[in-house]
Amino acid sequence: MAAGTTDTADTKTASALDWRAEFRDPAREALFRRTMQSHDACQMRVAFSVVAALFLAFSLNDYSLVGSDAPFPALLVMHLTVAAVCLPAAWSVWNRPALAHRLLPVNLVCLVGISGLLLAIPLKPDSTGIHLASMVVASMVLYLFVPNRLPWLLGWNAYLFVGFVVATWLWVTVPPGMMATSLLLLGFVNLLGWLTVTRLSRLQRMQFASLLEEREANRQLHAEIAERTQLEEQLRQMASTDELTGIANRRYFFELAERELRRARRDDSPLAICMVDIDLFKNLNDRHGHAVGDRVLTAVAACCQSVLRETDIIGRYGGEEFVIALPQANLQTATAIAERLREKVARLSLPMVGDEERLSVTVGISLIEKDEVRLDDALQRADKALYDGKARGRNCVVVSRQDPPLSAVTF
Numbered sequence: 001m002a003a004g005t006t007d008t009a010d011t012k013t014a015s016a017l018d019w020r021a022e023f024r025d026p027a028r029e030a031l032f033r034r035t036m037q038s039h040d041a042c043q044m045r046v047a048f049s050v051v052a053a054l055f056l057a058f059s060l061n062d063y064s065l066v067g068s069d070a071p072f073p074a075l076l077v078m079h080l081t082v083a084a085v086c087l088p089a090a091w092s093v094w095n096r097p098a099l100a101h102r103l104l105p106v107n108l109v110c111l112v113g114i115s116g117l118l119l120a121i122p123l124k125p126d127s128t129g130i131h132l133a134s135m136v137v138a139s140m141v142l143y144l145f146v147p148n149r150l151p152w153l154l155g156w157n158a159y160l161f162v163g164f165v166v167a168t169w170l171w172v173t174v175p176p177g178m179m180a181t182s183l184l185l186l187g188f189v190n191l192l193g194w195l196t197v198t199r200l201s202r203l204q205r206m207q208f209a210s211l212l213e214e215r216e217a218n219r220q221l222h223a224e225i226a227e228r229t230q231l232e233e234q235l236r237q238m239a240s241t242d243e244l245t246g247i248a249n250r251r252y253f254f255e256l257a258e259r260e261l262r263r264a265r266r267d268d269s270p271l272a273i274c275m276v277d278i279d280l281f282k283n284l285n286d287r288h289g290h291a292v293g294d295r296v297l298t299a300v301a302a303c304c305q306s307v308l309r310e311t312d313i314i315g316r317y318g319g320e321e322f323v324i325a326l327p328q329a330n331l332q333t334a335t336a337i338a339e340r341l342r343e344k345v346a347r348l349s350l351p352m353v354g355d356e357e358r359l360s361v362t363v364g365i366s367l368i369e370k371d372e373v374r375l376d377d378a379l380q381r382a383d384k385a386l387y388d389g390k391a392r393g394r395n396c397v398v399v400s401r402q403d404p405p406l407s408a409v410t411f
């Protein structure tokens with residue numbers, strides 16, 4: 001609960017905006033700008049190109065208004081200068097989108113463009129209406145096309161506003177009422193531009209913040225799913241594995257072996273069952289203790305597993321008894337495998353009980369019969385054969401007497 005509250009507080013702090021409608025958190029603002037960089041660069045390229053085109057188009061307009069006489073060459077130089085600054089700036093931003101967020105290109109264009117517009121006032125003192133319209137358009141262009149620069153925008157608009165007032169006062173004769181109306185109009189445009197740009201910026205950042213929150217929630221969800229999947233896998237593993245020996249537990253052995261039984265019935269193939277019991281294990285436990293007995297059990301389980309194929313199934317039946325299902329194995333094959341297992345256990349070196357001490361196992365074998373749909377009977381037959389083997393003196397492999405006789409199956 002406390003962590004959740006802290007997370008929410010952190011998210012709110014990171015998403016808080018300042019008076020410019022930018023993130024208070026510098027890292028988040030930098031991330032936002034990086035994310036928006038190509039979009040901003042594209043917008044700025046278009047803006048620079050349109051400004052250049054407009055200034056060039058206005059040279060033609062000026063020619064039609066004043067002809068080629070006195071102010072035209074100066075106006076032409078001014079228009080060409082602005083276009084000559086805007087076009088390389090557009091080209092540079094095209095090549096290096098990072099420049100869209102640098103101060104130099106945009107400030108250079110603002111300085112030259114606005115100065116050009118102001119210079120046009122003394123050159124064409126009779127076109128007050130056109131100048132006022134140009135100021136309004138320039139002001140809106142500044143607010144709408146220059147991203148993340150509110151203080152600079154306010155500065156450039158102030159330059160535009162004050163420059164217009166000074167130039168008009170110095171070179172144009174405007175009735176006071178007209179002047180007041182112009183100033184009111186420019187002031188209103190500035191207010192409108194400021195509100196618009198702040199609102200747009202706020203909306204963009206709020207959207208960005210909720211996108212980040214959504215991504216974070218998704219990331220957490222993915223991590224949770226991965227953790228749960230891992231946990232489920234661990235639980236499944238724990239539910240199916242014998243904790244001590246690492247082989248299948250009794251329940252899982254039955255699940256796997258019954259699947260093999262169904263396959264054997266379907267394919268009409270043999271399936272052999274072996275019960276393996278460590279001989280005189282109680283003596284070993286009594287001599288060396290239960291903990292050593294546990295280690296021996298683990299070593300014997302590993303030894304049994306090492307003689308089996310991947311398709312064979314081994315499980316801990318209980319205590320010091322193991323059970324093995326051998327798919328595709330008839331009695332002869334099963335006996336050979338069991339004998340190999342018995343010999344390997346007999347040779348097993350057990351450093352935990354001393355190198356000279358040897359262990360043996362007795363194995364009882366049975367074969368699933370054609371009409372059997374459950375493992376129980378075959379297990380009982382194998383168990384019975386195992387006890388026959390114990391009675392015969394242990395360390396031997398015995399085939400269930402109910403199964404077809406096999407020569408040389410006892411040792």
Ligand SMILES: Nc1nc2c(ncn2[C@@H]2O[C@H](COP(=O)(O)OP(=O)(O)OP(=O)(O)O)[C@@H](O)[C@H]2O)c(=O)[nH]1
Pocket residue numbers: 244277278279280281282283285289290291292293294297318319320390394
């Ligand atoms: N260390 C250890 N011992 C176990 C475990 N499960 C069963 N045992 C012991 O295994 C021994 C089995 O003894 P018995 O059933 O008398 O059989 P045995 O001594 O092996 O004699 P035979 O089977 O007749 O050869 C008992 O002493 C059990 O306590 C286990 O998980 N760890």
